[in-house]
Amino acid sequence: MQKTLSLLAAGAALAALPALAHAQSHPDFTGAWQIAAYSAALKPVDGGAVPLKPEAKKVYDQHLAAAAKGDRTWDETTICLPEGLPRLQTIKEPFEIMQKSNAMYFVAQNRLPWRAYFNEKLPDDPDPMYLGYHVAKWEGDKLVIDSSGFRDVSMLDDSGIPHSEKLRLTATYEMGADNKTMSVTWRIEDPDTFTKPWTAKASFKRMPANFQFPEEVCAAKLQSTAPKR
Amino acid sequence: MGVMLKWGAGGAAVAVLAAATAGAAYAQAAPGAPAAKAPDNAAGAVPPSGSINARQAPRKPKTLFDDPDPTLALTPGFGGANAPLRPRPGAPPNPDPKNFEGVWWLRGYEYLLGPSPGVPAPLKPQYIELLKKRIRAKNAGKPETDTSTACFPHGMPRLMESPYPIEIVQTPGRVTFLHEVAHEVRRIYLDQKHPANLPETFLGHSVGHWEGDTLVVDTVGINDKSFIDDEGEAHSNKEHLTERYRKIDGGRQIELVMTVDDPVTLEHPYSYTRYYEWRPDVRPSEYICEENNRNAPVNGVTVAK
Numbered sequence: 001m002q003k004t005l006s007l008l009a010a011g012a013a014l015a016a017l018p019a020l021a022h023a024q025s026h027p028d029f030t031g032a033w034q035i036a037a038y039s040a041a042l043k044p045v046d047g048g049a050v051p052l053k054p055e056a057k058k059v060y061d062q063h064l065a066a067a068a069k070g071d072r073t074w075d076e077t078t079i080c081l082p083e084g085l086p087r088l089q090t091i092k093e094p095f096e097i098m099q100k101s102n103a104m105y106f107v108a109q110n111r112l113p114w115r116a117y118f119n120e121k122l123p124d125d126p127d128p129m130y131l132g133y134h135v136a137k138w139e140g141d142k143l144v145i146d147s148s149g150f151r152d153v154s155m156l157d158d159s160g161i162p163h164s165e166k167l168r169l170t171a172t173y174e175m176g177a178d179n180k181t182m183s184v185t186w187r188i189e190d191p192d193t194f195t196k197p198w199t200a201k202a203s204f205k206r207m208p209a210n211f212q213f214p215e216e217v218c219a220a221k222l223q224s225t226a227p228k229r
Numbered sequence: 230m231g232v233m234l235k236w237g238a239g240g241a242a243v244a245v246l247a248a249a250t251a252g253a254a255y256a257q258a259a260p261g262a263p264a265a266k267a268p269d270n271a272a273g274a275v276p277p278s279g280s281i282n283a284r285q286a287p288r289k290p291k292t293l294f295d296d297p298d299p300t301l302a303l304t305p306g307f308g309g310a311n312a313p314l315r316p317r318p319g320a321p322p323n324p325d326p327k328n329f330e331g332v333w334w335l336r337g338y339e340y341l342l343g344p345s346p347g348v349p350a351p352l353k354p355q356y357i358e359l360l361k362k363r364i365r366a367k368n369a370g371k372p373e374t375d376t377s378t379a380c381f382p383h384g385m386p387r388l389m390e391s392p393y394p395i396e397i398v399q400t401p402g403r404v405t406f407l408h409e410v411a412h413e414v415r416r417i418y419l420d421q422k423h424p425a426n427l428p429e430t431f432l433g434h435s436v437g438h439w440e441g442d443t444l445v446v447d448t449v450g451i452n453d454k455s456f457i458d459d460e461g462e463a464h465s466n467k468e469h470l471t472e473r474y475r476k477i478d479g480g481r482q483i484e485l486v487m488t489v490d491d492p493v494t495l496e497h498p499y500s501y502t503r504y505y506e507w508r509p510d511v512r513p514s515e516y517i518c519e520e521n522n523r524n525a526p527v528n529g530v531t532v533a534k
Contacts, residue, residue, distance in 0.1 A: 129515040215430035219380040
């Protein structure tokens with residue numbers, strides 16, 4: 001019995017070795033990142049239109065028409081409610097990644113955090129959150145983050161593409177050869193909003209090493225709640 | 230005189246809600262915890278948690294300066310450093326004394342941040358008067374809304390006194406505090422100087438260095454819009470904080486010795502101690518301050534679920 005145990009232990013140790021070596025070879029995404037070319041609207045990589053279902057297209061068209069008239073009351077962020085994803089990464093402001101062995105930590109400039117845990121499964125019946133639930137895994141040098149459990153209040157992007165609570169994102173992070181750029185590809189699936197899954201992609205540039213995030217306070221933009229001093 | 234404040238209506242209701250939330254969060258941590266066991270305490274200088282439980286906490290004044298005037302009643306807190314320890318099951322803490330990574334939760338949230346529970350900071354006379362005015366306003370049901378109840382950051386040192394989890398992440402050159410409360414973030418830059426021409430912010434600018442196994446954090450550049458604490462002790466934009474963090478109790482707690490200096494509002498600097506409990510069973514959740522405003526319509530429906 002003891003022999004079996006020690007064999008098992010040795011086997012486990014051996015099995016862990018390549019994993020360890022592999023872990024060290026992963027690119028390090030730790031740092032501050034900013035979208036390389038801002039665009040209000042996420043665009044499908046296939047060049048086609050966002051495959052919105054008719055009801056969702058009606059909502060999106062309302063958002064576009066209202067925004068054209070300067071009316072963004074449909075946009076929850078105008079009352080300081082959180083951007084969802086991937087919007088929080090594709091806005092103009094940078095965000096931060098902290099890469100650890102057990103989790104990837106993301107923090108937007110406006111301080112909204114989200115965490116993707118390795119070696120875990122997404123919850124089956126999550127209580128929806130603005131920023132959802134996330135699990136991370138490595139596929140070679142690619143970091144893949146699966147997300148679900150989003151609230152339907154948020155938009156996918158600044159242009160106002162809506163989504164439901166059935167939104168599921170699969171984000172694939174790839175480091176550029178120079179270590180100063182990365183790309184993120186999102187597979188966007190939401191059977192209540194889209195006729196089929198679609199894919200969007202964005203490039204990011206690493207902020208300078210001496211960059212420090214400013215303190216961003218959304219409430220300061222709201223005259224109604226700003227403390228009068 | 231940047232500390233004289235005027236506030237809009239609605240602060241009272243929000244403040245009550247915040248207090249209720251604070252109580253609920255604290256209660257969450259309490260039930261079913263096993264009895265405290267005196268752990269090893271190699272450092273020795275700090276009483277082990279067992280004796281903290283057993284120790285007779287000093288009598289805590291119920292009003293400011295024990296004044297018989299009931300309008301100066303202090304909000305009851307949870308004992309500060311005298312709060313009982315509630316050890317929890319879960320993964321053991323990292324044995325490295327300089328590894329603070331993981332989730333931590335303040336013991337003994339207090340509303341008045343002075344040198345000991347119920348004792349105010351050594352405020353100059355005019356700021357004692359201001360504190361009395363704020364306490365009286367609160368007890369009359371018309372509190373001066375502080376920054377956090379208007380969804381602005383809590384300010385410092387108050388943020389470190391929040392009854393919510395704090396997740397610490399360490400990366401090269403940085404220690405980062407991810408607070409659940411209002412998703413506030415403190416980035417502590419290691420072995421750096423504060424930049425010149427620092428913009429004033431609610432949480433200030435923090436640099437840190439290690440002295441042995443103690444993380445020493447220096448924070449300046451804090452604007453004068455926040456209070457030192459929940460009761461309304463005033464600080465200026467000359468506030469200067471020195472925090473000394475170290476793991477004690479076999480790594481199950483982080484001890485913080487907070488020193489507050491402010492040449493404008495304080496007669497002299499003062500210090501207090503707090504303990505943050507290792508909570509591997511907790512994952513910080515989403516905290517949306519703005520959803521106190523639950524009737525805000527988005528796409529024609531209310532945000533509240």
